[in-house]
Amino acid sequence: MGARGRLDGMNGRVKSAPYVIVIGAGSTGAAIAHDLTQRGIRVEVIDRGGVASGTTGHNQGQLHSGARYAASDPESARECMAENRILRKIMSGGLEWNGGLFVGWTEEHMAYLRTFLDACGTCGIPAREISSTETLRLEPRLNARILAAVEVPDAVFDPYRFCLSFLATAQQAGALLRTFTEVVDLDPSQGRVTVECHRTGKRENLGADLVVNATGPWTGRVAALAGARVDVEASAGVCVTVGERVSNRVLNVLAPPADGDIIVPLRRTSILGTTSWPVADPDGIPVPDDHIEEILDMAESMVPGVRASGLRGVMASARPLLVLPGAGGRAASRKFSCIDHAPEGVDGLISIVGGKTTTARAMAEKAADLVCARFGWTAECRTQDMPLLSPRLGVSL
């Protein structure tokens, strides 16, 4: 073993660029790898599976404008909108930028309309109320009984390629990506990451100056390998995909966030979702049949006939929710937090908890700030303006 580029002596002066191992090749890990490499830090990303094979991959693919959270969580909403603007610049040509609609067809929805528009206004989210006639002209498959709709700058991303964009850019700048490599032991204070390479079957000790734990709902489990503690709630959700693109815009129900209230078009399919329930184990989440039915029912009320398009795929995965006192499930925050485990006696380990793919870049910026602070490494974040490479250039091994 032996760490690469360790700190030179006790005073923290760095001899060569620090070497950081990022655990997790989902959207967070990929964005962190990109951010750190752009700041001149050497990075190696490891994952027990392939790129985006966990929570990110099973994503519904809605790039939020923040409108969904405007009323309940203005801070997250503002953050989503800010990131949405940044991604428009740096991921140009790589997303479906058709916008999103919040549609209402009941008195209850109409009662929420004012609150919703005000909240969007407060959060700086461009929201335009459009007539039902115009809405139906834009999206003819919508329920003809709709009363109102609000257009917001939502978009659609392909989760796998979202990650590959960040990774490709990081790889070109020198980052290493090592997939199918599982962490089996972690001793960050010694800079030691013990991994098992599933391709060779061999165990190996990797050296790092710092370990960043970006494993989503598995964050607690990975931190525990080092004796550290992270409170993360794994909140499972089911998405149902049908074999037809029923709309071009992301369709949301004009109501506070609830189950099955979103339809996301992706390529020639529509992804309907989602549900939310806490699980103990983020691996192997069962797909409850009643969830599939519930989601299809909700979607059917928004887009009549969607059921007839036929089931294409069903997926279940766990979102990582930051545990805050007194909130859980839908009420839980989609905020994130970067935790340095040094105060609890585990030096050299940073965990990122919470957040969502839309804000992955912002999460990475915060995490990288913390990493740099640890090394006294003065480098500004450049990811806000730097165009990302095509995901096709990412080598996903």
Add this chain to the structure above:
Amino acid sequence: MKAKAAMPSGSARGVLVWGLQAFSGVLLVAGIGLHWLAQHLVVEGGLRDYSQVVSYLREPLVLALETSFLVVVTTHALLGLRAILMDLGPTKRVERLLNLGLGLAGIGAVVYGIELTLELVR
């Protein structure tokens, strides 16, 4: 397709080979039919005897047709063989040898055929 744009460079050989293969193929569908009808079907017993062959070949039109037929069928067959051999992914060097070999074989076959015919009608 933008009609005004120039033809893609690097495609010349592909166009030539494919075009020739297709063109000779279409000719052959007509030609084989004719050849086969003339040489085997209209003849009592399916094959001409020696004197019939010779007198048949002495017709100038027949001679011209049969000779062109030989050229076309040889071209088509060798281009077909080349396509199959090219699928084995030859190196540039082997490909050149292949082109040379097949070309010589084609010329040989045609020369042989013409020489044989001329000997018979002489």
Add this chain to the structure above:
Amino acid sequence: MPDAGHALALAAPRGLAVSRPVQLHIRRTGRWADYRVEVREGASVLEALEEAWRLDHSLLFRHSCHHGSCGTCGMRINGREALACLTPVAQAARGGRPVRLEPLRNFPLLGDLLVETQQVAAGIEAVGLPIVRDADRPDGHPAEGSPPEQYENCIECGLCVSACPVVGSDRQFTGPAVLAAGGRVAEERRAPDGLAAMTQVSGEHGVWRCHGAFECSEVCPAEVDPAALILGLRGGVFRRSMAGGRK
């Protein structure tokens, strides 16, 4: 309170759900291995494979989206190229037979069901196919202003490359995925330069080497119909050459 209800549903043992035993017969590096797992009725082959992975983390395969959009879980299922996520177990294991899983052909094998398909993505990038295209317009949807956009249909999964008999014998052949992308570029108004793409795929090892076996279109999970694009492209190049020759 739907959340609480789901929590209760989950608390019930998994065995209560209707489940189906499946045997997976997997071509692993240098050997065959069998896994017996239980999955829900209606599960995909990928779900069964993930169950096997839970028993054995050394089992190598890619997966991400689980609905045929990422293109990572391509493999040969019972001898035929398919995405594991879009293949129902009930169909693959009809009559209780074991489901035979093998890696895609014509790609470098990294281990088990894992192959390196990056050459497909890199080749498509090289011919300059944009990642998003104009959205297919449903009937009655008026076009105005900038039309809605959507990701290209091709998910770059490599099934066509594995199924193509010509790639099978000639590695210099550009292959159906990249040729089809070239065909798309030639017809796509967003493409920067259709001619450059055509030039790139119309060399001797390009579009001319397609012999019309149509396997690419048979196995394509994204309705790209590569064969039609390739043959259309070839026709275009041929006609353009003929027209050029007459001038």
Add this chain to the structure above:
Amino acid sequence: MWFRAEGSVGRWGFMLHRLTGLALSLYLGVHLVLLNQLRAGPGAWDAFVRLMRSPLILALDALLLGAAAFHGFNGLRLTLLGLGWAVRWQKVMLWASVVLAAACTVWVGARMICG
């Protein structure tokens, strides 16, 4: 390898086209060599013709004709397809080639047997 006993009808069409093409090329070579018999004069050629009228050879001839017919009809199909035309009808055209080739074989075979 391009030949594997698997796949869709399109692939079988492709393989059959190649196999018949190879067989016909082989025949072309043999045919040219055998015509050399003509040089030996009337006696030798007419003896050769008698040999070629044996039932076994005639059966092979009928098969060869079937192969040529398939290769020809399918070749026309491939020419259309190669120009990007009628691609949607490729399977129909393939089956048509098979049926037409079979019909030719039967017709010619019948003629041969019936004299």
